[in-house]
Amino acid sequence: MREFVIQLGLLSLWGGAAALGALAVGALLRRLHTPSRWLCWLWLAVGLRFALPWGIPLALPRPQNEPLAQAADTVRILAGTPAAAPALPAAAPAPVPAAAPWYAGLTVWHLLAAVWAAGVLVLAVRAVWAYRRLCRQVALACKTPDGCYSGACVPAPFTLGIVRPRIYLPAGLAGPMRAAVLLHERTHLRRGDPLIKPLFYAVACLHWFNPLAWLAFRQLEREMEAACDEAAVRGCDAAARNAYCETILRYALQGRLAPGSLAFGQGSAKTRIVHLLRYRRLGGLALALCALGVGVSVTACMVQPTVAEATPETAETTPALTELTPESAATPETAAVAFTPNTAGLPNLDDPAASPRFACPVDYTYISRYAMDGSHRGDDLTAPKGTPVYAAQDGVVAEATFHYSYGNFVQLDHGQDAGGHSWTTLYGHMDDLAVQPGQVVKTGDLLGHVGSTGNSVGNHLHFEMLADGVLVQPRYFTAYRDGERAELTA
Template identity: 65%
Template sequence: MRSTVLAFLLLSARGGVAALAAWLVCRALRRAHSPSRLLCWLWLAVGLRFVLPWGIPLKLPRPESAPLAAAADTVQELGELPLLPPAPAAAAAAAPLPWYARLTPWHALAAVWLVGVLVLAVRGAVGYLKLKRCVALACKTPDGCYGGACVPTPFTLGFVRPRVYLPDSLQGPARQAVLLHERTHIRRRDPLVKPLFYAVVCLHWFNPLAWLALCAFEHDMEAACDEAAVQGCTLAERSTYCESLLQFAMQGRPIRTPGSLAFGQGSVKERIVHLLHYRRLGAGALALCAVAVGVSVTACMVRPQVEASHAGPEPPAATAETAEPTPTPAPTETPAAMPAAALPTLNDAANSPRFACPVQYKYISRFMSKDSGHRGDDLHAAEGTEIYAAADGVVLTAQEHYSWGNFVEIDHGTDADGLRWVTLYAHMKSCAVQVGQTVTAGQVIGYVGHTGYTTGNACHFEMHVNGTLVEPRYFTAYDGSDAAELTQEKADEILAEAVRNASSDQVTAADGAAALSGVELFTLPVAPPPQVSGYDPENGHPGIDFAAEEGAEVYAVADGIVTTADYDAEKGNYVVLDHGGGLETEYQHLKSSLVSAGQSVVQCQVLGYVGSTGNSTGPHLHFEARQDSAPADLTGTALLAE
């Protein structure tokens, strides 16, 4: 939803720029006495610019500044995104998130926009129906119009078969001039064009430049019909026509229904001054005005495109504009040019191998930074570009996440120092692997997309060592300066943190868990360091409460099978795992769960997210362990020590 909202805002901004430019051009052309009918064509082009996401491509040179180039690429990718969100890809062996877990602030913005559109649409429809009911008793006159006591001012009403309504008091030459004005509207299809333009403005009700375009279009539309009505008339006849304008403009509140065209609407003073000074242009001047309008219309329809980066070859991937919906391709092998990557070695930074780059990217917009809270690198590429496994491994997760979108997590095993390496690939258009599948370095695991929280087509790439986030640029074969040099000092710092996390996150049977069915190794169900409240089964609390932020990931403490994934009024959303040998673990008060009954899970696999469902006073995870249906006391172990 975020990408859809941003793409629509970019479309509205482009339309606003076109409207402002057209307004300036029209001011200049009016001073040159350009026919108003030409200006109407320019405003129609502006209206199309507000609704058409594509246009005439115009190649621009790539900015030398890297931030400007990245900003230009982001804007270009937003313009390539579909205004309608794509259908969610099926997650492999995972339960889909409930609808309420998918709601974001971007959904709230979309809801506000939709309410505004509906309010304006209903207002226009009600006004049209009221006006139509008011003149229901009007009778047809000999000149083909409709009149009567119910018609206070001249106007045209209707869309496909519009009618001209004239008051009975309007007679003589003035009536003929006004009738010519209204019939000019009908001949030029104005009764249909104006409501369509109003509908466009309703879609962009939050953009003041859209309303400026509508007002200017109405002004030039009326001026064009005024010019047609007084064409060939003497100055005296023009004065009579202007008196009619002034007379009906002063008769109460003007009619401003989208489906009607009132004779006295708009700025009457400007219309009268324009008519008194109006003169037909010569052929040369008219041709110059037509050329100026034609150039302006073309400029409105131009869509600037920045040249692609020359950092690497462009992948033969479909773009959002040209791609046709196709089924997810079967996993394929990457060309032999992508060798398998060995695991890095932190004890020998100078000779440490690097992971293969997971995608042929255009640029990297953001790198992993602990200071900013950004957990990985964002590798931007065209939608549909293949994403490769960075090294050999086993797929831990291949599912949908409210923030990561479609993502894949791969366990690459342990290196020579016993450190476990895991990589994560997010925002995929679709996944090409399944949980438990063995993959090799360079194997296609998915395709670049913009699912989840992202502003464009990119692969969010994370790397973990023993559960510690590390910067991928130190360990991945990026292009040129995107890769960072791994010094021994940096490697020692990462190694120390990884070892420290390993000792605090894990507990063995020798640490006090020997009674639990022979399971040798457990991990924390939430990220360390958690705040824990005690185990007290005698007072009705046969588990341990981990305080954590809402939305934090909840992990399986060991391999097992999901026996229950359900909702309970007391427990909220909860999951129960059977680890074999009579050992069970339970995870309660989840915001949402990502697994289903009967599913096999591996240690550290994400089961769901911390929440406050059921009988809960705040976001936390209630964790229970049972051995042979009896509560197991883990408070003496390093795993769950208070």
């Protein structure tokens, strides 16, 4: 559920960025008298950006600024498709725990998903109810010789229907104005607007929490009406345009019809009239430039930038990782053997020369957060989902279970070192577990794989270290890369 909520948020973020860009570009193109039917394509591209989780890939160089680089890596990992976790070694089935209540596994991600689903459901029910109410209102309209439906029950010109749309005109609309309005509505039909508008509305409902999604929907409505207005007055003289504008004022709607309908009078009457009075056809060169601008803008809306992954130099590669060769997980028979901790390999708190002695447990991309006194208990080693997590030192599995905050975690007891200090390490937020409580592990044995379970945002390994039951900072005792670990001082 967490991944679904994060992916939806990222999708809405990309769509919102496209909407802001389209708003600025659209304002410029409108000042250049770009045909509104072309601007419809621009907003349709924004709608696709809200709807599709992929786009045109655009590789960007990695930022030189380290905070920006880490932020880019976080977005890349969140937006990326998780890799399939490697196959786990065979292990004896763990004892089945007592059944927990259904609500025990609920997290804040489930709450966010429930709120989102409730909002979508409310908007969908509201749209269907408004559509059915309008259908009942015009049910008594009669078909006219020109293929439309008219009657006293029709308050204003509009098109209704998705599969078989119908044009509804008021009974009092006649003469040249009826012909112009009919051309307007038939333009909607010819361009597929009765289908496009409900689909775009559905996309906006999926992103109901994002005001930019509704802005994009209103802008598409505006450009649809403007495009049909342009088609209706094309070739008309000034008097005919003025009469058409009077018709817009006459049927300007005070409220809104069903989201799937295309009402002649919807939208800002003032904006539509000013646009018609200033509307003029462009020459060939101007049209070509406008087409180029729209094409570039549509392409930009569909671009999905990606930042190159970090490629650490060979000299910075963690030696412990190159030496780690994950062996098969210990079997219950092995676990029954008496455990003798590797006390000679454990660091002594009072001996700076003994650091580091813990191997780095994961092939990380970067360390997003270090252990801090009172604020963070361990180091966060960011890595793609499915990256193997290894035991940092010989030990026995004290715990291997799920915790609401740590997610899937393993705690290893490493015994005492030569100085008499007891050591424990914890590996949290893993996607799965490859060991069981009581199991003996050696340095480099597989514990699980990187994930983002529990109270976590993004795939990473949370790594804690305790000496004599007191939290210590792992970077003083772990073989991190050069520049990312700290040295003990006497």
